[in-house]
Amino acid sequence: MLRIFSEELQDPKNFVVTIELVPGRESFGRTTDSLVGIAKDAFADGRVSAVSITDNPGGNPSLSPDVLGYEIFKYGLDVIVHFTCRDMNRVGMESRALQLARLGMKNILCLTGDYSGKGFEGRGAPVFDLDSVLLSRMIKGLTHRLLASGDPEPFYQGCGVSPFKTRKSECIAQYKKLDKKIAAGAGFVITQLGYDINKFNELIRYHNEKNAHIPVMGSVYLLSPRAAKAMNMGRVPGAFVSDALYKQVASEWKDPKAGMNAAIERAARLGVVLKGFGYRGIHIGGVHKSFDTVGAILDRMEEIEDDWPKYLSDFADKEKNAYYCYDQVTQVEETPEPKPGIRDRLTDHYPYSFLSTAHNLFFDKTNVLAPMYRKFAQFLENHDKTWVLKRCLEDPMKMSMLSCQGCGDCGIQHAGFLCPESGCPKHTRNGPCGGSRDGFCEVYKEKRCIWVRAYDRLKHADKLSTFLEDRVPPRNWELNKTSSWANFHLNRDHQKS
Ligand code: SF4
Structure with a gap:
C-alpha cells in the first residue's frame, strides 16, 4: 500500500523516516539497480515513508530524479524530488513541475542548489534565475492553478536549512531565509548534515518559536571516512564534521566491519537525540548499496530511544569560532564576533x-x-x-x-x-x-x-x-x-x- 509522506509527516503522532538516494551518471547499471533495490526493500520493510532523490548533486550530471523517482513511485513507495534552481530558468522549472504533477509526484524539495559542476566539455552555465524562496512561491502558485484546473492533489513542497554556520550573520540569515521559505509556501523542512548538537537544538528552538506548525526533519548520515573528510574540508556545502570526528571515523574504519558498526551506532544515536529534541523525523543519507544498514539504524533506535539524553555529549564538538543564538545544551565556549577593521x-x-x-x-x-x-x-x-x-x-x-x-x-x-x-x-x-x-x-x-x-x-x-x-x-x-x-x-x- 502506498504510504503518503505528506499525510504521515503532518500528523504529529508520527516520527517519519525518509532515505536520501543519490543517482549516478548512468541510466542502467549497478548503482541504479542498487538504488531501486534499496527503495524496494524500504517499501517491504514498512518503516520508511518516502525516499528523496537528489538533483544533479554537486552540480554534476546524474540520472534525473524525476525518472528514477517515477520508477520507484510505481513500485509503491512515495518519493520526494529534489528541485534545484541551477540548471533551468523559470520557464523550464515550471514545465518540470507540471511534468511532475502529471506523473503524480507532488513532494518537492525546493533548493537553491550547489553551484554548477562539470558536464560535457567542462563546467556548465549556472542559471539561478530563481532562488529557493522564489521557487517555493512559484510552486505554491502552481498548486492553486492545478487545483483550479481539476488536479486533485496539491504539491507538498519543502525546503532545506543549514544551521551549521559559524558567524552570527550567517546564522541569522539562514533562519530569516527559512522564515521566508515558509511564508512562500514550504510545508516541511529538512536540515543539512552536521554533527553539532547545539546547532540542531538552536534550529528547533528558533523554529518552534516562529513556525512550530511546520514539521522539521533532521539529517542523519551513515558516515564513511570519505564523506567525513569531504564534510570536514568544506567540500559539501553547508555540512559540518569536526577535525576530531573525522579522525575518529578514519580510525574506526581501519577495520571496515567495525567502521560500519560505528557508523550505524552514530546514526542511531543522532536519530534518537533529534527525536528527543522534537524533530518530527529523520532523513537518512549515505546509503548507497543496501537497505540493511537503514534497517540496522532503525532497529538500534528502537533499542536506545529512551536513553537519548545520554548521547548528547557524543555530538558536542563545535566548529572553530562558532556562534550560537541560544545557550547551549552541552558546555561549549562562546567566541566573540570579530571587530570591524x-x-x-x-x-x-x-x-x-x-x-x-x-x-x-x-x-x-x-x-x-x-x-x-x-x-x-x-x-x-x-x-x-x-x-x-x-x-x-x-x-x-x-x-x-x-x-x-x-x-x-x-x-x-x-x-x-x-x-x-x-x-x-x-x-x-x-x-x-x-x-x-x-x-x-x-x-x-x-x-x-x-x-x-x-x-x-x-x-x-x-x-x-x-x-x-x-x-x-x-x-x-x-x-x-x-x-x-x-x-x-x-x-x-x-x-x-
Ligand atoms: S555563499 Fe553567499 S555569495 Fe556565495 S553563492 Fe551563496 S549566497 Fe551567494
Whole structure:
C-alpha cells in the first residue's frame, strides 16, 4: 500500500523516516539497480515513508530524479524530488513541475542548489534565475492553478536549512531565509548534515518559536571516512564534521566491519537525540548499496530511544569560532564576533553610507522630489534618450561602485546596497544559499558572502531590523540592459507602486 509522506509527516503522532538516494551518471547499471533495490526493500520493510532523490548533486550530471523517482513511485513507495534552481530558468522549472504533477509526484524539495559542476566539455552555465524562496512561491502558485484546473492533489513542497554556520550573520540569515521559505509556501523542512548538537537544538528552538506548525526533519548520515573528510574540508556545502570526528571515523574504519558498526551506532544515536529534541523525523543519507544498514539504524533506535539524553555529549564538538543564538545544551565556549577593521570601513561602511544617502535622495517614491524625477524620466523616455542617462551617469557610477551587470531591475537596496548579480554567483535576492563557510562564499572562497557583508553593513548603520525583511521578486529579464533608474521612476521594475 502506498504510504503518503505528506499525510504521515503532518500528523504529529508520527516520527517519519525518509532515505536520501543519490543517482549516478548512468541510466542502467549497478548503482541504479542498487538504488531501486534499496527503495524496494524500504517499501517491504514498512518503516520508511518516502525516499528523496537528489538533483544533479554537486552540480554534476546524474540520472534525473524525476525518472528514477517515477520508477520507484510505481513500485509503491512515495518519493520526494529534489528541485534545484541551477540548471533551468523559470520557464523550464515550471514545465518540470507540471511534468511532475502529471506523473503524480507532488513532494518537492525546493533548493537553491550547489553551484554548477562539470558536464560535457567542462563546467556548465549556472542559471539561478530563481532562488529557493522564489521557487517555493512559484510552486505554491502552481498548486492553486492545478487545483483550479481539476488536479486533485496539491504539491507538498519543502525546503532545506543549514544551521551549521559559524558567524552570527550567517546564522541569522539562514533562519530569516527559512522564515521566508515558509511564508512562500514550504510545508516541511529538512536540515543539512552536521554533527553539532547545539546547532540542531538552536534550529528547533528558533523554529518552534516562529513556525512550530511546520514539521522539521533532521539529517542523519551513515558516515564513511570519505564523506567525513569531504564534510570536514568544506567540500559539501553547508555540512559540518569536526577535525576530531573525522579522525575518529578514519580510525574506526581501519577495520571496515567495525567502521560500519560505528557508523550505524552514530546514526542511531543522532536519530534518537533529534527525536528527543522534537524533530518530527529523520532523513537518512549515505546509503548507497543496501537497505540493511537503514534497517540496522532503525532497529538500534528502537533499542536506545529512551536513553537519548545520554548521547548528547557524543555530538558536542563545535566548529572553530562558532556562534550560537541560544545557550547551549552541552558546555561549549562562546567566541566573540570579530571587530570591524579598516577593510570593513573602506569596502562596506563608507560605500553603504554613500549609497544609502543617494538612494533616499533619488529613489524613494515618498520623497518630495520624486514627481520631478518621474517627469524627467518620462521626458527622456518620450525622446528616446534614456540611454543617455544610462551611459553617461548610471553605468559609470554603478559599474565602478557595484560592478553592475545592467540587469535594469536593481535589487541592491534589499542586500545592503550590494549587487546580487555581480556579488553573488547564484544571484540570490532573498538571502544566502546554504553554502557559505565562516562568512565566505561557497563558490568564490576568497570573497565574503554578500549576505554576510549586508548584515555587517546594516549592523554598523543600526538598521539590522531591516535585514532580509523584504520579499523580493525575481528580476524581470525584459528590463535587461536598460536603465534601472528610469525603470524605477517609470514604475517598470519590481518596485512598481
Ligand atoms: S555569495 Fe553567499 S549566497 Fe551567494 S553563492 Fe556565495 S555563499 Fe551563496
